[in-house]
Amino acid sequence: MSTEEVHARASFSETVSLSYSEGSTFAGPCPSGSLASMRRGLTEGSGVPTEPGADRAAPERVPSSLHAHEPQPGDVISGKYQLGEIIGGGGMGSVWMAYNIPLGIDVAIKLLPPRHFTHRAADRLAREARAAARLSHPSIVRVLDFGRTRENVPYVAMELLDGVSLAQVLDRSSAVDPIVTVQTLLPVIDALRAAHAAGVVHRDLKPANIMLTTDHLGFTVPKVLDFGIAKVKEIDTSYTPIGTLLGSAEYMSPEQVQAASSVDERTDVWGATAVLYETMSGRTPFERQHYHEVIRAILSEEPTPTVALDVGDDALWTILARGLAKDREARWPDMHAFGEALARWLIDHGEEVDSTGGSLAARWLRPAPQRLSFPVESRRRTDSEDDTYY
Ligand SMILES: Nc1ncnc2c1ncn2[C@@H]1O[C@H](COP(=O)(O)OP(=O)(O)O)[C@@H](O)[C@H]1O
Numbered sequence: 227m228s229t230e231e232v233h234a235r236a237s238f239s240e241t242v243s244l245s246y247s248e249g250s251t252f253a254g255p256c257p258s259g260s261l262a263s264m265r266r267g268l269t270e271g272s273g274v275p276t277e278p279g280a281d282r283a284a285p286e287r288v289p290s291s292l293h294a295h296e297p298q299p300g301d302v303i304s305g306k307y308q309l310g311e312i313i314g315g316g317g318m319g320s321v322w323m324a325y326n327i328p329l330g331i332d333v334a335i336k337l338l339p340p341r342h343f344t345h346r347a348a349d350r351l352a353r354e355a356r357a358a359a360r361l362s363h364p365s366i367v368r369v370l371d372f373g374r375t376r377e378n379v380p381y382v383a384m385e386l387l388d389g390v391s392l393a394q395v396l397d398r399s400s401a402v403d404p405i406v407t408v409q410t411l412l413p414v415i416d417a418l419r420a421a422h423a424a425g426v427v428h429r430d431l432k433p434a435n436i437m438l439t440t441d442h443l444g445f446t447v448p449k450v451l452d453f454g455i456a457k458v459k460e461i462d463t464s465y466t467p468i469g470t471l472l473g474s475a476e477y478m479s480p481e482q483v484q485a486a487s488s489v490d491e492r493t494d495v496w497g498a499t500a501v502l503y504e505t506m507s508g509r510t511p512f513e514r515q516h517y518h519e520v521i522r523a524i525l526s527e528e529p530t531p532t533v534a535l536d537v538g539d540d541a542l543w544t545i546l547a548r549g550l551a552k553d554r555e556a557r558w559p560d561m562h563a564f565g566e567a568l569a570r571w572l573i574d575h576g577e578e579v580d581s582t583g584g585s586l587a588a589r590w591l592r593p594a595p596q597r598l599s600f601p602v603e604s605r606r607r608t609d610s611e612d613d614t615y616y
């Protein structure tokens with residue numbers, strides 16, 4: 227994946243000039259941006275997500291004030307984020323480029339458009355924020371804030387990623403060299419290893435939820451996005467959103483298709499394998515014309531081996547085939563085992579690093595005690611302390 231494919235996006239702060247200081251008025255476009263409304267914004271909403279599942283039993287009634295105002299470029303929310311343009315969106319939220327006025331930086335804001343507001347959707351966005359916020363990894367998008375607009379519509383503020391989604395890359399070039407594919411997706415597998423260690427299963431891996439960015443040295447750094455349907459161990463023991471098949475059909479594991487509440491990290495092993503398969507071959511492992519055919523294929527048909535598509539070698543297919551084992555007991559047991567197998571395959575092909583420049587041996591092959599590190603005392607709160615917070 228060449229760095230040219232990751233095109234630069236003009237900084238929103240370059241296109242909107244704003245002067246801001248405590249007690250001053252905005253000089254930039256700000257239709258709703260009087261100082262008074264800004265102050266009001268600062269006191270609106272606690273910014274604390276509601277308890278997961280709390281809204282599930284609530285009737286899907288929509289406050290009438292929500293219909294009053296669709297977000298517009300130039301709007302200032304919570305008194306500090308000025309919306310720029312929409313840069314993404316899909317199923318549920320719209321993702322906006324925005325300018326964090328007090329800090330003077332561009333951020334991304336995922337906002338639930340009022341016309342899509344339901345209590346369940348709002349709950350989902352809050353859960354997404356909480357799941358991603360507990361994760362800190364170079365290949366996981368950083369959540370910066372959560373809040374509610376004046377209309378009580380929830381939003382998540384994230385670091386703004388400058389890059390393209392893997393889906394966009396695949397739209398342009400039908401398939402990527404298998405070695406480059408594995409090098410580029412190993413950091414994603416490491417990110418998921420970290421997420422699983424923190425008790426978070428993503429459950430919606432697909433090319434549209436992986437962005438490719440470039441770091442200051444020109445290395446490709448993939449970022450995992452969209453924890454909208456992630457499952458969080460301590461707080462989700464009984465959480466199953468009603469009436470929705472979770473995930474995107476072509477990347478769903480058999481157990482997701484059958485019973486969404488029982489999935490564990492091996493569902494992400496399946497999803498990551500499906501993304502690897504598609505990236506190197508240009509087609510998903512269970513590509514079919516109709517939705518029900520995809521579901522049937524996931525449950526009962528074997529995928530075409532990548533070698534039969536002239537992609538990679540037998541050793542690589544053996545690794546991928548185990549990632550797509552229908553019985554999860556036969557699948558790679560976790561991200562570490564899966565990543566180690568892929569790293570060994572790369573090393574056997576003469577590679578030493580992943581796309582970020584990270585050493586394959588250091589990341590995947592060395593047992594933990596051999597690592598050099600300064601003794602750092604963890605300041606993280608324990609799980610039991612966390613429980614009191616929920
Ligand atoms: N932090 C971000 N920085 C830049 N673009 C983003 C960011 N988050 C999301 N996007 C863009 O918005 C799209 C949709 O985001 P996502 O979180 O997957 O929302 P949805 O729940 O609607 O699928 C992504 O595919 C990406 O193009």
Ligand SMILES: [Mg+2]
Pocket residue numbers: 316434435452
């Ligand atoms: Mg998405």
